[in-house]
Amino acid sequence: MLGIVALVFLGAYFIPFDAPRVAGALQEAFLMLSEYARQHVLLCVVPAMFIAGAITVFLNQQAVIRYLGPKAPKALAYGVASISGAILAVCSCTVLPLFKGIYKKGAGLGPAVSFLYSGPAINILAIVMSYKILGWKLGTARMVGAIVFAVVIGLLMQLIFRKSDEERLTDERMFKYEKTEGERTLGQMIVYMLSMIGILVFVNWANSKGTSPVWDAIYNAKYWITGAFALLLVYTLVKWFTRDDMVTWGIATRDFALQILPYLFGGVLVAGFLLGRPGHEALLPNEWVAKLVGGNSLFANFFASITGAFMYFATLTEVPIIQGLLGSGMGQGPALALLLAGPSLSLPSMLVIGGELGWKKTSVYVALVVILSTLAGLLFGMVA
Numbered sequence: 001m002l003g004i005v006a007l008v009f010l011g012a013y014f015i016p017f018d019a020p021r022v023a024g025a026l027q028e029a030f031l032m033l034s035e036y037a038r039q040h041v042l043l044c045v046v047p048a049m050f051i052a053g054a055i056t057v058f059l060n061q062q063a064v065i066r067y068l069g070p071k072a073p074k075a076l077a078y079g080v081a082s083i084s085g086a087i088l089a090v091c092s093c094t095v096l097p098l099f100k101g102i103y104k105k106g107a108g109l110g111p112a113v114s115f116l117y118s119g120p121a122i123n124i125l126a127i128v129m130s131y132k133i134l135g136w137k138l139g140t141a142r143m144v145g146a147i148v149f150a151v152v153i154g155l156l157m158q159l160i161f162r163k164s165d166e167e168r169l170t171d172e173r174m175f176k177y178e179k180t181e182g183e184r185t186l187g188q189m190i191v192y193m194l195s196m197i198g199i200l201v202f203v204n205w206a207n208s209k210g211t212s213p214v215w216d217a218i219y220n221a222k223y224w225i226t227g228a229f230a231l232l233l234v235y236t237l238v239k240w241f242t243r244d245d246m247v248t249w250g251i252a253t254r255d256f257a258l259q260i261l262p263y264l265f266g267g268v269l270v271a272g273f274l275l276g277r278p279g280h281e282a283l284l285p286n287e288w289v290a291k292l293v294g295g296n297s298l299f300a301n302f303f304a305s306i307t308g309a310f311m312y313f314a315t316l317t318e319v320p321i322i323q324g325l326l327g328s329g330m331g332q333g334p335a336l337a338l339l340l341a342g343p344s345l346s347l348p349s350m351l352v353i354g355g356e357l358g359w360k361k362t363s364v365y366v367a368l369v370v371i372l373s374t375l376a377g378l379l380f381g382m383v384a
Contacts, residue, residue: 333381
């Protein structure tokens with residue numbers, strides 16, 4: 001706390017707020033925050049928070065972890081590990097205790113590393129925000145790339161270190177799962193989750209402006225469709241959930257909001273101050289960004305990957321940062337490279353992973369993430 005106070009004091013003392021460029025950057029920061037509050041928070045972030053809260057409370061994480069055990073079929077283990085991020089909704093540091101737990105208890109290196117990568121990479125909140133703010137192409141590329149990377153990186157790590165991994169002892173106790181009394185069926189959970197996802201998708205349905213008649217027909221009826229999903233949600237809550245369930249869900253949603261929104265708003269302010277809104281310049285000149293990560297060169301994609309790998313992104317903060325970079329001249333390829341490398345890695349997480357896996361395995365893991373992110377960005381930039 002004292003360090004934060006000291007940084008605020010030094011900033012207030014030394015930053016020349018009366019300089020035109022700094023004053024303009026401050027204005028851009030709050031204009032960007034205002035844009036987020038008006039366009040993205042109520043209809044996008046808030047419904048996603050309720051979905052994340054429901055996932056945390058009602059989807060049993062132990063039921064997921066059991067599929068990563070030493071006797072689980074490999075295809076099943078990698079499949080579960082590669083999409084676990086949508087269920088866990090964690091950042092690169094929050095996933096570490098879960099990773100250490102399943103690895104120490106006997107999960108294979110490959111599935112454990114897949115789990116480690118996918119946890120932050122396929123965060124449901126971040127994917128929704130990517131679609132909403134960065135566009136469907138970049139949002140889809142991020143989601144597909146993260147799932148594929150989780151499997152590929154896990155398989156390569158298992159192949160490279162197969163001999164040392166086979167020598168590890170296994171403990172199956174962590175991977176056993178017993179269904180609790182009153183737990184909802186899989187079908188009930190699918191209907192419940194589908195109703196919330198339907199609300200989130202259709203309330204944010206955009207107008208194609210005449211390019212697609214079908215798309216525009218859905219847009220014109222989007223509130224009726226959203227209302228139908230809302231009625232389905234009410235039915236599931238009345239039929240299958242108790243009052244205590246809904247209180248617990250509300251508390252989990254509130255906790256998510258308290259954990260994530262301060263970082264999101266702080267990230268928006270920082271991105272706006274440094275980079276400005278798309279089409280507006282702030283503190284950093286656009287030509288600096290264009291020179292480093294503009295276009296689709298190998299250097300631009302590699303620079304975006306390696307920078308993202310060492311930076312720490314709190315949940316969702318990568319989205320406004322990428323938005324600002326794109327508005328300042330960043331290419332689509334480097335943007336994807338940063339999205340694939342950044343959320344799953346950070347310097348703090350590397351230090352923890354190194355202490356658990358050893359620096360040889362950690363170095364290979366980091367290298368695989370950076371190299372694959374660079375190549376994915378390069379390919380995406382060619383077709384985007």
